[in-house]
Amino acid sequence: MVWNVVLVIIYFLIVAYLGYRGWRETQTAADYMIAGREVHPYVMAMSYGATFISTSAIIGFGGAASLFGMGIFWLTWMNIFFGIFIAFAIFGKRTRRLGHVLDAHTFPELLGRRYQSSFIQGFSGIVIFLFMPIYAAAVLIGISRFIEVYLHVPYAVGLLGFSLILALYVIWGGLKGVMYTDAFQGTIMLVMMIILLVYTYVLAGGVISAHQSLTDMAYLVPQKLAKLGHRGWTEMPRLGSPYWWILISTIICGVGIGVLAQPQLVVRFMTVKRDRELNRAVLIGGIFILAMTGIAFTVGNLTNVIFYKAFGKISVAIAGGNIDKVIPLYIGKIMPNWFGTLFLLAMLAASMSTLSSQYHAGGTSLGRDFFEKGIRGERIERGERTVFVTRLGIALSILLCIIFSLIFSPSIIAVATAIFFGLCGATFLPSFLLGLYWKGMTKAGAITSTLGGFIVSMIWMGFYHAKEAHALGIANYLFGRSTLAGFPWTVIDAQFIALPISFILAIVVSLFTGKLPDEHIEKCWKYL
Amino acid sequence: MLGISGWGCWLAYVFCILSTILCVIYGVAMWNSGVEEGDEAEIIKWAKEEREIEEQF
Numbered sequence: 001m002v003w004n005v006v007l008v009i010i011y012f013l014i015v016a017y018l019g020y021r022g023w024r025e026t027q028t029a030a031d032y033m034i035a036g037r038e039v040h041p042y043v044m045a046m047s048y049g050a051t052f053i054s055t056s057a058i059i060g061f062g063g064a065a066s067l068f069g070m071g072i073f074w075l076t077w078m079n080i081f082f083g084i085f086i087a088f089a090i091f092g093k094r095t096r097r098l099g100h101v102l103d104a105h106t107f108p109e110l111l112g113r114r115y116q117s118s119f120i121q122g123f124s125g126i127v128i129f130l131f132m133p134i135y136a137a138a139v140l141i142g143i144s145r146f147i148e149v150y151l152h153v154p155y156a157v158g159l160l161g162f163s164l165i166l167a168l169y170v171i172w173g174g175l176k177g178v179m180y181t182d183a184f185q186g187t188i189m190l191v192m193m194i195i196l197l198v199y200t201y202v203l204a205g206g207v208i209s210a211h212q213s214l215t216d217m218a219y220l221v222p223q224k225l226a227k228l229g230h231r232g233w234t235e236m237p238r239l240g241s242p243y244w245w246i247l248i249s250t251i252i253c254g255v256g257i258g259v260l261a262q263p264q265l266v267v268r269f270m271t272v273k274r275d276r277e278l279n280r281a282v283l284i285g286g287i288f289i290l291a292m293t294g295i296a297f298t299v300g301n302l303t304n305v306i307f308y309k310a311f312g313k314i315s316v317a318i319a320g321g322n323i324d325k326v327i328p329l330y331i332g333k334i335m336p337n338w339f340g341t342l343f344l345l346a347m348l349a350a351s352m353s354t355l356s357s358q359y360h361a362g363g364t365s366l367g368r369d370f371f372e373k374g375i376r377g378e379r380i381e382r383g384e385r386t387v388f389v390t391r392l393g394i395a396l397s398i399l400l401c402i403i404f405s406l407i408f409s410p411s412i413i414a415v416a417t418a419i420f421f422g423l424c425g426a427t428f429l430p431s432f433l434l435g436l437y438w439k440g441m442t443k444a445g446a447i448t449s450t451l452g453g454f455i456v457s458m459i460w461m462g463f464y465h466a467k468e469a470h471a472l473g474i475a476n477y478l479f480g481r482s483t484l485a486g487f488p489w490t491v492i493d494a495q496f497i498a499l500p501i502s503f504i505l506a507i508v509v510s511l512f513t514g515k516l517p518d519e520h521i522e523k524c525w526k527y528l
Numbered sequence: 529m530l531g532i533s534g535w536g537c538w539l540a541y542v543f544c545i546l547s548t549i550l551c552v553i554y555g556v557a558m559w560n561s562g563v564e565e566g567d568e569a570e571i572i573k574w575a576k577e578e579r580e581i582e583e584q585f
Contacts, residue, residue, distance in 0.1 A: 030582060033575035070532060073540035080547040089554060093562075100570045105578055211531025218533075235534035271578070273571055275562025283555020290548040364581070527567050 004341040011188075011345045015169075015352075018181040029179060029271035038273060041280030043179050046186030048268050048281065049288040052083065052259075053189065054354035055142025055347050056135070058296040060413025061251075063323035065300030066315035067225075068247050069233035070214075072300075076293045078256025084285040087260055088278045092269040094436040096278070097527040099270035106361070107263035108369040111428065114435045115446040116520060122374015127427060127454060128263050128365040133397055135420035136358040137404035138413045141324065143351040144405065145413075149328035150340055156406060162351075163402055170356055170394070185349035190291055192346035195339065197295040203334070204305050213305045220304075220314055233301055242491045249493035250418045258421025258495065261428040264361040296327070303330045310334065322410035359397045366393030415467060422495030426453035429499065430506040436528070438510075439521050445510030453502030460494035468494075 029039060029047075039047075065072045095110070104110035108128065112121025140159060147158035204210030211234060218232025229241020237243035259265065272278055303315040303326055310333070311318060319325040331340050367390025408416065430453065431446040461468035463475045463484045476482050483490050515521075532538040 030575040030578035033571055033578075070534075070537035070541060073537065073544055077540055077543040077547055080544060080551065085547065085551055085554065089558075097567065100567055100574045103570070103574055103577060105574075105581055208531040213531075215531060215533045232533065234532040234537050236536035270574070276558075276560065277562075279558035279562050280555055282551050282558075286548045286551025286555070290544060294544050368581075 003338070007341050008345065011348070014184065015181060015349075018184055033271075033273050038277060039179060039271075041277060042284055043183040044272060044277055045281040045284035045288060046190075047179050047182035048265070049285060049292065050182045050186035050189065050350070050353035051268065051357045052262075052265060052354075053289070053292040053350060054139040055146065055351045056138040056354075056413050056417045057293050058189075058193070058347065058350060059142040059146060059327045060138055060324060060417060061255075061293065062296035062300035063315075063319070063326040063411075064251060064414040065297040066303050066319075066326045067323050068237070068243070068251065069230070069235065070297075070301055071236045071247050072251060072297050073294070074248075075252045075256050076290065076297055078252060079259065079293050080286050080289050082256060083259040084282060084289055087265075088269075088282045088285060091260065091433070091436060092278045093275045094528050095266060095269040096272060096275070098436060098524060099267075101523060101526050104270070105267070106364050106369055107266045107428070107432075108365060109373070110266070111431055111435065111446070111450075112369070112373060114524060115431070115441075115443045116516060117443050117447060118373050120431070120443075120446055120450060121369050123450065123454075124428065125365040125369025125374055127423075129362050129370060129393060129397070131420055131423055132263075132358055132362045132365070133400035133404055134416050136355055136362070136397065136401040137408060138416040138420075139351050139354050139358070140401055140405045141408065141416075142413055143347055145324045146328040146331075146344065146347050149325055150332045150344060159402065159405055162348075163398065166352060166355055167398065169352060170359060170398075182353050185353045186288065188342075188349045189346045190288060192339075192343050193291050193295045196299055196335070196343070197291075199335065199339070200299045200302050200306065204302050210302055210305060214301060217304060217308060217314070220308070222314075222316075233304060240488065242487065245488055245491040245493075249491070249496040250422070251414060254418035254422040254425075254493050254495050257429070257499070258418075258423075258425035261424045261432055262421070263365070263424070263428075264357045266432070267361075299330070300327065303327070303334075306330070306334055324411055324413050355401075358401075359394050362397030363390045363392075363394035366390065366396070409471070418493065419461070419468070422493055422498075423454070423457050426457045426495045426498035426502050428453075430503045434506055434510075439525065440510055440515065441506065442510040442513045442515055444513035445506045445508075448509040449502045449506035452505040453498050456498035456501050457494040460497050464489050465492070465494055466490035 061072070061075070098114065099110055102110065102113040104113050108121045108124035111124055112118060140163070143162055144155055144159035147153050147162060148155040151158070153161070201207055201210055204213060215232065215234040218235070221230045221232060225243070229238040229243035231238055237247055269278065307313060307315050307318050307330070315326045316323060319329055331343050335343070367386050371389040372386045427450055430449045434441045435446065462472055463469055466483050469475050469483045475484055529535070529538045530541065532541060
């Protein structure tokens with residue numbers, strides 16, 4: 001116990017030291033660029049990775065893996081192939097150049113300036129501000145569940161205690177995205193996940209033997225899950241079954257595609273000076289994501305083998321039906337004590353780096369994008385009121401996140417993350433991607449696509465997709481039915497419907513509406 | 529198939545490793561490319577404004 005406390009104190013001292021050094025020596029990405037220096041590719045990739053990967057991915061999706069089986073590896077593949085390779089090597093370079101030439105500093109600002117539209121910037125800002133707390137809550141629930149299970153602290157107490165520590169961290173400069181702090185946190189996560197994988201595979205008798213044991217457990221799938229399409233942990237769910245739709249449309253595509261339009265990740269591309277830094281980050285980023293989500297999903301699956309050997313029950317039964325508790329219980333019951341404490345630190349690191357970037361995105365979305373551009377309309381001298389509204393935005397983001405974390409139902413982390421990622425994909429992705437590649441994309445096309453993607457997503461969540469429609473109760477209130485259509489529509493994710501509509505709207509409306517001025521397009525394409 | 533019975537899961541497992549190898553090969557092959565550009569002035573202007581925003585927090 002004493003050593004555990006000592007380790008936690010050492011960790012916070014290192015973070016505080018790195019934060020102080022960053023503050024004193026001003027070593028944010030912008031400082032590197034002004035000084036004409038390059039961020040080391042390891043630091044760049046770790047910093048991006050620490051922002052991208054959080055307790056949501058490790059605890060939430062690791063828990064989901066224990067339920068859905070190895071089909072969830074398609075999400076890891078999408079995270080590596082789209083989230084790293086395509087995002088960095090292809091979109092990232094054009095995003096960086098466009099962002100610099102348009103002097104854009106937030107994702108809504110990039111869209112707003114690309115299409116010369118205050119409305120797009122303001123609307124995007126308010127959408128991000130209002131919905132980012134859902135994703136932030138997924139991250140906060142992840143760390144709070146771990147604290148609850150591992151340290152035996154009541155969930156609400158752990159949640160509020162951690163939020164207080166995080167608030168101090170944020171106030172002390174955590175939002176500045178100090179590169180060394182992020183890289184340190186990313187490194188801790190990387191080391192702990194590798195240890196976790198090796199230990200788990202050894203415990204389960206080696207790689208192939210572990211997988212085979214999982215395959216041989218197919219007969220243990222509960223009848224209720226089998227009826228929904230579960231065919232065992234090393235088989236994809238039955239084609240077209242409820243489980244298949246949830247896995248493919250929500251868990252895999254929701255997050256795997258939505259990652260390309262994540263506001264807090266897109267702006268990261270602008271914080272590098274040269275394409276070379278992005279090229280180099282692909283190498284480290286690919287390995288990092290495999291080590292994070294790949295390991296979390298592998299271990300999540302194998303918890304079934306280990307728990308069954310030790311207690312004669314599969315993971316979801318051990319966790320009392322709440323899959324968010326599977327990974328924390330595995331660390332607490334199976335892994336050695338020293339590992340649990342270090343893993344706790346890794347999870348603190350994972351959640352702190354992601355939450356601080358989420359709060360930052362929430363604050364700037366309200367202040368810079370919605371208040372300054374959306375309400376006040378035109379570019380004005382940035383005054384104290386904008387700074388005040390931005391700070392207010394951060395405070396409100398934190399508050400909303402805490403409230404959501406307290407009221408959300410169990411087994412919610414993966415779903416809440418997928419809701420935000422899916423919403424971002426449907427609302428922003430067509431305008432963002434077509435804006436990078438198509439000179440003919442018009443302002444009207446971008447506005448229609450953004451609004452259309454958002455509205456269709458909201459309608460789908462409110463009236464068709466059972467998970468949200470049940471919780472919101474709007475369809476029931478208005479029509480006396482919890483959803484307006486039956487299976488399979490009730491299990492098809494909103495993004496699956498809204499994203500194609502959003503793309504079609506962007507293309508069709510752009511073909512029939514007035515183009516943006518030639519000189520503006522020339523400016524945008526100056527370095528593309 | 530690595531102890532994994534379903535081809536869908538097996539493919540996903542193998543694709544994860546192949547994509548990572550792709551990232552590594554790309555990173556090594558492109559390690560020194562992507563330096564020649566003429567947007568120095570815009571980058572410095574952008575970075576100065578970015579620092580201003582950071583300082584507001």
